[in-house]
Amino acid sequence: MTSSVPVLLIGVNYAPEPVGIGPYTTGLAEALVEAGRPVTVIAGQPYYPQWRAYDGYGGGWRRSIERGVGVVRCPHYIPRNPGGLKRIVHLASYALTALPAALAAAWRARPGVVVVIAPALLSVPVGWVVARLFGAKLWVHVQDFEVDAAMATGLVDARGFVPKLALWVERVILRAADRVSTISPQMCARLVEKGVAPERVIEARNWANLAFARLDATGNDYRRDWNLGDRKVALYSGNIANKQGIEIIIEAARLLADRRDLVFVICGEGPNRARLAQLAEGLCNVQLHDLQPAEKVADLLALAAVHLLPQIPDAADLVLPSKLANMLGSGRPVVATAAAGTGLAVEVEGAGLVTPPGDAVAFADAVAHLLDHPEQAQAFGEEARVRARTRWGKDALLQRFVDAIGAIARRQSGPNDTELSYK
Known part of the structure; x- marks a missing residue:
């Protein structure tokens, strides 16, 4: 042209x-x-x-x-x-x-x-x-x-x-x-x-917007502002709507409520946010925040020990979530819900763990596994960063x-x- x-x-x-x-x-x-x-x-x-x-x-x-x-x-x-x-x-x-x-x-x-x-x-x-x-x-x-x-x-x-x-x-x-x-x-x-x-x-x-993958990003400002201390963060950031199936994050938080070293942070807007807040009532290991400005996204992504990417069972090949690219670019492992062989599963495997959609126990176990096996989590994170640059x-x-x-x-x-x- x-x-x-x-x-x-x-x-x-x-x-x-x-x-x-x-x-x-x-x-x-x-x-x-x-x-x-x-x-x-x-x-x-x-x-x-x-x-x-x-x-x-x-x-x-x-x-x-x-x-x-x-x-x-x-x-x-x-x-x-x-x-x-x-x-x-x-x-x-x-x-x-x-x-x-x-x-x-x-x-x-x-x-x-x-x-x-x-x-x-x-x-x-x-x-x-x-x-x-x-x-x-x-x-x-x-x-x-x-x-x-x-x-x-x-x-x-x-x-x-x-x-x-x-x-x-x-x-x-x-x-x-x-x-x-x-x-x-x-x-x-x-x-x-x-x-x-x-x-x-x-x-x-x-x-992937690799400006969000700055190596000097730490997330320390968020730790201070949100009183996170030294707890590990399982992070979801993005739209809160039906096809995300984000309720599984609240279920996983409930299953892992006895872990004092872990907090689930959800940043986003959308039609299901009010319902999500209701589901999280009484849980001390869940924080909900607004979607963060673009200039702070690198620090937000760096805050995560693990990124969370839930999807409902029938949506895995109807859309490949755009947020995945930036999750990978941050150099942190991902826990996603997807059936084997779907597009989402193929993109995450090797850079994180994939669990069956709707299985809150498996989802919680995957988060706990990555926290308890930091060497594997680090290897997944390094592969995620390479994948973001080569594929995305x-x-x-x-x-x-x-x-x-x-x-x-x-x-x-x-x-x-x-x-x-x-x-």
Whole structure:
């Protein structure tokens, strides 16, 4: 792609959202600009993970330039308690307001490729309309399989007509794209199962922010501020929602309540936080804190003796949690819940311990084992740091993604396109 071929990127989540999909969409847009590609992003109002609009971002459509990226903010519905129907309305409202914004941006820029970030799949028809009207290629990037995840987490009844219809619509939408990318080999295989031609499927994984992996980070300020003393910390930091299955952390804390050398620290926001706080009442070895600012994340990650990464049983191959990359980069072992052979299990094995989903006893035993075997924990941590650099390096992954988008925008295959393709 020459520097004159613009890219239109459609995705509800964008900076300044600190976690989830937003940082990766932002990183891709900024990398495209650094490579000389004009980029316009059709984003929503920032709301995640608190599920409320950030101060200063209300109102109607707003245009700005952010770090060289043209950003159009669209108004949309933000539910305080994002259940199944409310979440659908939330995403549908963004798709409706994104359509006129995307058409106007495309009229001005004449993009060569339209990239849609899913979630939300409801935005893909917006991208399809724009791509067909302006002769652009359509690229869909799947961060997680939202329909499958909604059924796995109980947000919608998998036996009803609506999810069956949604899965059919999803197949139609995905097969309409010129390229479909996703973030792990297992998720690539799932795309093929959903009917996407293998030659159109590309792996484009998320990356670790190695700025969070500073060797001089200690976490001592947190120890002082949170009165942790010299206790070992089992840490979870991120979104607190259904698919995380974070309740298992509280169960493990209850099982290990007699260990005075251990405290479970949970930092995050999300729809399930209030319920989690209720479950933790009376436990002296659990602390809940707000999501920490980006400039302090390196110290937060360094605070951990072990990182915790729970997932519910049916979500392990629907999404590869983005937080894993930074956990590995911190050089600390990970305890994850995942079935053998799933994408999450494959990424963690050798850099931590994997236990069966929902098995609180095994989860607690794994945490205790790493505390009681520091040499093994250190070896896992060293492998984790190496893995973050070799598998999750930001510069290399972003460059391959940018090159692949460039190849399709030129209306021809390129060597990097082949390198990324799912096999």
